[in-house]
Amino acid sequence: MINIELVGKSALVTGSGGGIGKATALELAEAGADVIICDINKEAAEATAEEIFTMGRKSRAFTVDVSDAIQVQEMVKAVIADFNKIDILVNNAGITRDGLLIRMKEENWDKVLSVNLKSVYLVTKAVSRYMLKARSGRIVNIASVIGLIGNAGQANYAASKAGVIGFTKSIAREFSSRNITVNAIAPGFIRTAMTDALSDEVKSQMLESIPLGCFGEPSDVANVVHFLVSGMARYLTGQVIHVDGGMVM
Ligand code: NAP
Secondary structure, eight states, rough: OOOOOOOOEEEEEEEETHHHHHHHHHHHHHTEEEEEEEOOHHHHHHHHHHHHTTTTTEEEEEEOOTTTTHHHHHHHHHHHHHHHOOOEEEEEEOOOOOOOOGGGOHEEEHHHHHHIIIIHHHHHHHHHHHHHHHHHHEEEEEEOHHHHHHOOOOOHHHHHHHHHHHHHHHHHHHHGGGGEEEEEEOOOBBOOHHHHHHHHHHHHHHHTTTSSSSSSSSHHHHHHHHHHHSSSGTOOSSSSESSSSSHHH
């Protein structure tokens, strides 16, 4: 039987100060990986790293804006100096700045595209140098069902997540000969700070569109990340896995 333990692996998870990113970082650490935490929120990043450290794994927190090329390059250099390698990359950091197109400010378009999509290009490019040399790696990008079906009031977010899916498939093809798999997860409605901000009315409308009849938890996404970065998913690349209680099928 193939093991899903990750002992000896080092994983970088962006946006891992809270929500899905934090649950993923803890899940990978639980499976034995050393986990590098990266978040724009310093206190949150340090708190996650501390939790991982108390689990007996190596960890380090970086306060980084993943849409800033220089900050990303410096972080990856420091990670390699400290951890020697990055076996697993989870591009998770993301934001929303919702509004109908007619009222959407250009700065909210640019910000969402920058944090959700440009960051995936920047971090993947910086990390892949080392994965390509090692001829091994696992990359998981957190997209969204909104990137597949769209949503009124989320044109910027939907475009960014559709972009993440196109990027995932292209890079899966580019890296396949070097034993690097690249997959995406499209979560539906997961209970985090991002979705807590929605009104009760929107939440109950959402709930009606979920066949399994409940919202997802961050651990539901983290479990699928764990599977995708393990030996169990050796033969999977360029795929988009929906973790959405059946919302989109
Ligand atoms: P969350 O609870 O808001 O967590 C996102 C984390 O990323 C926060 O700690 C946030 O810090 C950090 N972050 C924001 N901008 C950043 C930047 N420029 N650089 C580095 N870190 C940054 O969100 P979540 O719900 O866990 O979402 C995680 C990912 O899943 C996102 O890509 C999101 O689009 C995707 N997703 C979520 C859902 C859902 O239902 N929750 C559904 C589909 C897809 P601050 O708190 O300081 O902003």
